[in-house]
Amino acid sequence: xxxxxxxxxxxxxxxxxxxxxxxxxxxxxxxxxxxxxxxxxxxxxxxxxxxxxxxxxxxxxxxxxxxxxxxxxxxxxxxxxxxxxxxxxxxxxxxxxxxxxxxxxxxxxxxxxxxxxxxxxxxxxxxxxxxxxxxxxxxxxxxxxxxxxxxxxxxxxxxxxxxxxxxxxxxxxxxxxxxxxxxxxxxxxxxxxxxxxxxxxxxxxxxxxxxxxxxxxxxxxxxxx
Numbered sequence: 001x002x003x004x005x006x007x008x009x010x011x012x013x014x015x016x017x018x019x020x021x022x023x024x025x026x027x028x029x030x031x032x033x034x035x036x037x038x039x040x041x042x043x044x045x046x047x048x049x050x051x052x053x054x055x056x057x058x059x060x061x062x063x064x065x066x067x068x069x070x071x072x073x074x075x076x077x078x079x080x081x082x083x084x085x086x087x088x089x090x091x092x093x094x095x096x097x098x099x100x101x102x103x104x105x106x107x108x109x110x111x112x113x114x115x116x117x118x119x120x121x122x123x124x125x126x127x128x129x130x131x132x133x134x135x136x137x138x139x140x141x142x143x144x145x146x147x148x149x150x151x152x153x154x155x156x157x158x159x160x161x162x163x164x165x166x167x168x169x170x171x172x173x174x175x176x177x178x179x180x181x182x183x184x185x186x187x188x189x190x191x192x193x194x195x196x197x198x199x200x201x202x203x204x205x206x207x208x209x210x211x212x213x214x215x216x217x218x219x220x221x222x223x224x225x
Contacts, residue, residue: 011090012074020093030070032224034105041199042067042224060199061206062191065219066105068097071195079222083130083194094222095137098192107218110190112183113139114150116205117176121156134222135192150189151205152179175201176208184212190220197225 009015010022021029032042038052040060046053069075081087082094115135123129132149139147155175178184191205196219206217 011093012078025074028074030072030075032067032070032101034066034101037224039064041065041196060219061203061210061217062219063216064105064107065196065221066098066101066107067196067221067224068101069223071197071223071225075223079194084126086127088128088133091133091137095134095141098134098138098220098222099141102220107190107220108188108216110142110145110218111187111215112150113142113145113147113190113192115191116193116201117149117151117153117179119153119156131193134194138192138220145190146183148180150178150180150184151176151208176205178208178212181212184209184214186213186215189214189217191217193219193221195223195225196221 008018010017010025011020012025012028013022015022015024034042036045037043038045038055039050040055041052042065043052043054045051047056049056069079071079078090078094082090113135115129115131118126118129118131136147139145153176189209191202191209193202196202202219202221206219209217
């Protein structure tokens with residue numbers, strides 16, 4: 001059955017492999033050491049505490065987070081292929097790595113799994129919302145959780161990837177709104193996205209979700225930029 005889930009080649013280098021990532025490429029993956037990175041955003045620790053200076057100065061609006069990879073090298077290549085080049089066969093492997101990170105970080109079991117929304121026109125143009133795909137696949141391993149589109153993005157806005165941090169923080173203001181209010185109050189929410197970079201987009205989403213008074217919000221991404 002595994003042959004039909006994964007091709008018999010390495011997802012990274014396409015060499016013959018009986019596992020999703022060959023032994024050689026596994027050594028090249030840039031994994032995040034959750035025990036030796038910022039407990040809020042999993043960036044490099046640059047203080048005497050386990051919280052980085054950025055999070056100490058401006059605490060994120062989520063309670064906890066996890067990411068399996070740094071956004072560099074082979075990890076970056078896999079994510080970009082999945083995100084932009086329709087290499088959707090990577091979905092299962094990426095979600096398995098996210099699950100491992102979720103468990104390692106000890107994130108709370110969510111009542112609701114949701115995702116960063118994409119403007120309808122952009123979704124039509126690309127053909128899919130990668131964060132939505134990740135959330136729905138991840139939810140298959142959490143049958144007691146409900147996957148719901150809690151947020152919507154009524155304004156198109158510009159792509160965040162090429163923006164500087166200050167510009168990102170300004171551009172996400174009022175970019176999101178609540179789509180489903182039912183059952184958010186006092187519930188544990190898991191918000192999924194592909195990459196955590198400055199945290200501006202995820203903070204904007206969490207800010208809107210906070211208005212509905214959830215019990216807690218956790219963030220899970222494939223990579224930390």
